[in-house]
Amino acid sequence: MQAGINHYIFLSAILLGFGIYTVIAFKNIIRILFGITMIFTASIINIAAFSGFKNFNPEGQIFIYTLGGMCLLILFIGIILAYNYYKETNSTELNND
């Protein structure tokens, strides 16, 4: 069976659900970063499925690179902030106090 475009969209929707749950439900900073990465991966798979399923599409590729760059920036900033938070509080759990 050849994978159709619906399979990729299904996969990205599942990843999006897990990512949103991870961002909402947990207090650990590293796990929240993983959730954000999962959400970005889901959106990139979606765009790649629509742009490059049949043939090569440069517009879709430029969207993919833009999203990947944004995801890398957000991960970089998140890692720096998480490291600073860990140095201040000696913990990676977010407090609601």
Added chain:
Amino acid sequence: MVISAFYISFGKNIISSTLNMLILLLSASGIYVMLNSELFALINILLFSGIIVVLLIFFPNIGDISSGDEMPMPKSHYLSILVIGILSSLLTSLVSSTRWPVIDINYEFNTFMLIFIKYLPVIILMAVLGSVMISSLSVLLNRNNPTNK
């Protein structure tokens, strides 16, 4: 991929979640190869997986963090799992039942170099934006760090 995503969310400690994140990123790059975007698959393997490894190495007491009881599961979480699951299944059933048109795009020269010829300003803009954000953040962090004074 779905199993590793499940273990990222519901894994017992951070180390297993991190290794599952690595597996997820590698399998995602395999999907990118299947979808005609090989360069982004390479970037995904090199940069994203590298960031995960750096995250593992540079968090100093990650073993101590993971040994703690860091994931209590209150009952409200089960409700949120249920709501997100119902919404995801609705979305996926809606999307899967739709017949998406696959359009044949006929460009004059439909090559990979078109990205760097036609869309070079977008790439330069992204690079400039990223460098400004990173430099401003590093300046802010150095200003707030009392050890640098």
